[in-house]
Amino acid sequence: MTGQAEKPLRLFILAGEPSGDRIAADLVSRLQARVPLQFAGVGGDALAALGLKSFFDMNELSVMGWADVLPRLPKLLWRARQVARAIIAAKPDVAVLVDSQVFNAIVAKQVHKRASEIPVVLCVAPAVWAWKPERAKALSPKFREILAVLPFEPAFMRGAGGPETSYIGHPATDAFTQRAEVPDTGPLMLLPGSREGELRRHLPLMRDVATALVGHPRVTGFVLPTPRRLKGRVERETSTWPVPVEVITGDERRGEALAASIGAVAVTGTVTLELALAGVPMVTTYVADKGQAKRWVRYKVKYASLPNAILDRDLVSEVLQLEPDPAALVAEVKSLLDAPDVVAAQLAGFSRIRDLMENGAEGEPRVDPAERILRYYPNK
Incomplete structure (x- = not known):
C-alpha cells in the first residue's frame, strides 16, 4: 500500500487560517510519506511549502464574528460555491476541510447535495461543546467523519449524536x-x-x-x-x-x-x-x-x-x-x-x-490522521 502503489490518493484540502494551514500541512506530509499523493485546494504558507497552489488567498476566509462576516458575506458565499464546484468537478477520493467552520459547513452541504458519493471529512471539530450542542447531529449528513484536535471531543460527539469522531492530536503538541x-x-x-x-x-x-x-x-x-x-x-x-x-x-x-x-x-x-x-x-x-x-x-x-x-x-x-x-x-x-x-x-x-x-483521553487514544484518511484510498 505504500510507495509502490500506482494510483495516487486524490485529495482535496482546504484550510482557512494559519492554525488550520499548519494542521492541514501536517496531514499532507504524513500522507506523502505513505502513498503517492495528488492534492489540490486552498491553503497558506505551510501547504504551499508542500506543493499546493492555492485556488485563492486563504486569508479571504479568516474572519470571526458577525461584525467581520457580514461585510464580506457575498464574497464568502461566492468562494464557497467555487470550492464546492471544484470538489465536485475533481471527484477526489476524499475532501478534507480544516477548521473555518461556517465556510466549510456551506461547502460540505453543497457537495453533499450534488455529489453525496464524495467523502467529506471535517478536520477540527466545531466547538459544539461550547456553542449550541444540538448542532452535533446536524453535522452527520454533511461529513463522513470528524478528525478532532482536542482529546475530549470524540466522547462529546458520540454523546451528542454527531458523526464518527477520532482524536488525532495537534501539531502544536510536537x-x-x-x-x-x-x-x-x-x-x-x-x-x-x-x-x-x-x-x-x-x-x-x-x-x-x-x-x-x-x-x-x-x-x-x-x-x-x-x-x-x-x-x-x-x-x-x-x-x-x-x-x-x-x-x-x-x-x-x-x-x-x-x-x-x-x-x-x-x-x-x-x-x-x-x-x-x-x-x-x-x-x-x-x-x-x-x-x-x-x-x-x-x-x-x-x-x-x-x-x-x-x-x-x-x-x-x-x-x-x-x-x-x-x-x-x-x-x-x-x-x-x-x-x-x-x-x-x-x-x-x-x-x-x-x-x-x-496520548488522548481515557478510552479515546490519539490516532494517526493519515490512517483515517487512508480509509478512503482506493488502492488500500
Whole structure:
C-alpha cells in the first residue's frame, strides 16, 4: 500500500487560517510519506511549502464574528460555491476541510447535495461543546467523519449524536517543548490574534497593557508575534505606542520568544493551547462583538480558553469583555506576574494538558490522521 502503489490518493484540502494551514500541512506530509499523493485546494504558507497552489488567498476566509462576516458575506458565499464546484468537478477520493467552520459547513452541504458519493471529512471539530450542542447531529449528513484536535471531543460527539469522531492530536503538541521553569525576568508576549476584527479590537487593549506594565520589575520588554502578512500593519500601529514593542514573525523567532518570556497576554484561541504546551503562564482575553456576546450568554459558555476547556476547570484567567476594560486585564496580568503559586499551578496544569494531548483521553487514544484518511484510498 505504500510507495509502490500506482494510483495516487486524490485529495482535496482546504484550510482557512494559519492554525488550520499548519494542521492541514501536517496531514499532507504524513500522507506523502505513505502513498503517492495528488492534492489540490486552498491553503497558506505551510501547504504551499508542500506543493499546493492555492485556488485563492486563504486569508479571504479568516474572519470571526458577525461584525467581520457580514461585510464580506457575498464574497464568502461566492468562494464557497467555487470550492464546492471544484470538489465536485475533481471527484477526489476524499475532501478534507480544516477548521473555518461556517465556510466549510456551506461547502460540505453543497457537495453533499450534488455529489453525496464524495467523502467529506471535517478536520477540527466545531466547538459544539461550547456553542449550541444540538448542532452535533446536524453535522452527520454533511461529513463522513470528524478528525478532532482536542482529546475530549470524540466522547462529546458520540454523546451528542454527531458523526464518527477520532482524536488525532495537534501539531502544536510536537512543535512545542514545555519549559521546566519560568525565568525571573524577561519579555511579556502580546498576542492580539491574526484576524482583522481581532486586531482591530485587541491591539489597542494590548497597547494599554504594555503601557501599564512597562515599569514592572519582572518585565524587560514586550514581544508581539504576528504572521508575515500582517507585520507591516502591526509595526505601523505599534510604532505610535508610548512604549517600544518588538514585532516578530517566523517560527524561529517565535520559539525564542516562548523560551525567554515570563508570560503572555493572549486572545482566546489556538494560541492559548500553544502557550500551555510551551509552558508559558498566561492571562487570556477576548473583546467580543455583540453577536458573540449574545451567544456567550445564551449558551452559558463555561470556558473560552482551550486550557480551561481541556481540563474542565479554571486554570488560566479569562478576561472576557464586550467593551475594552484595560484596567481589568492589567490587574489580572499583575496578579499572574506577582504570584509564584499561581504560575506553579498553571505549569502543573500544562503538564496534564500535554499528557492528554500526546496520548488522548481515557478510552479515546490519539490516532494517526493519515490512517483515517487512508480509509478512503482506493488502492488500500
